[in-house]
Amino acid sequence: MTSPQASLLPRLVAEGLGTAFLLAIVIGSGIMGERLAGGNVAIALLANSFATGCGLAVLIYVFAPISGAHFNPVVTFAMALRGRQPWREFGPYIVVQVLGAFCGVVAAHLMFGLPLFSMSGHVRPGWAQDWSEFVATFGLLMTILACTRNPSERTLGGAAAAIGAYIAAAYWFTSSTSFANPAVTLARAASDTFAGIRPDDVPGFIVAQILGASAALAIWDRVLAPVKQDRI
Secondary structure, eight states: OOOTTTOHHHHHHHHOOOOOOOEEEHHHHHHHHHHHTTHHHHHHHHHHHHHHHHHHHHHHHHHHHOOOOOOOOHHHHHHHHHHHHGGGGHHHHHHHHHHHHHHHHHHHHTTTTOOOOOOOOOOOOSHHHHHHHHHHHHHHHHHHHHHHHSOOOOHHHHHHHHHHHHHHHHHSTTTTOOOOOOOHHHHHHHOOOTTTTOOHHHHHHHHHHHHHHHHHHHHHHIIIISOOOOOO
């Protein structure tokens, strides 16, 4: 997913900017949706999921040719493990993803006149939500692995749309609303808004995300990847 022509600095800038915009979209649309929904949580979630899915698709389309548009530590890990990302870039990618995520929180809060950071009180406890994060991350990695099986300019738009659509759908079929991203999870703990998460619930989410990504990689590489694709 990473362009071999791009030096490390542009890749890191792209990852940082992309992750920042992703968090600004998630947090900002959550705030706007909640304010306009008049107490209707379903409408607020609809606005949040639609904006996030569309925004993510655009960000992937814009930044994938530069950095691979991971915006997610478990995606970077998967790409490095499969030889599509140099391991020497793994650490720097994770750092800029986390920093970018917190910058995105600040950007969203400033747009709505909120404190730069505010510890979230949004409770997301229990095994059901942790399991939801396992399922959400498993599905996200499977989608990404399928979309990047034969990467090319011609398929970039379709991959971006598919990944954005999956995340929008996962907002609704998971009880956790599909964080599926350790950097996003950490940053959303610093936002006491509709899209936030209580810090106490962050570790369970992150462990579930890592396990979900690992399971997807194992099944894809050992079972699904060796199967020759049929041409329609």
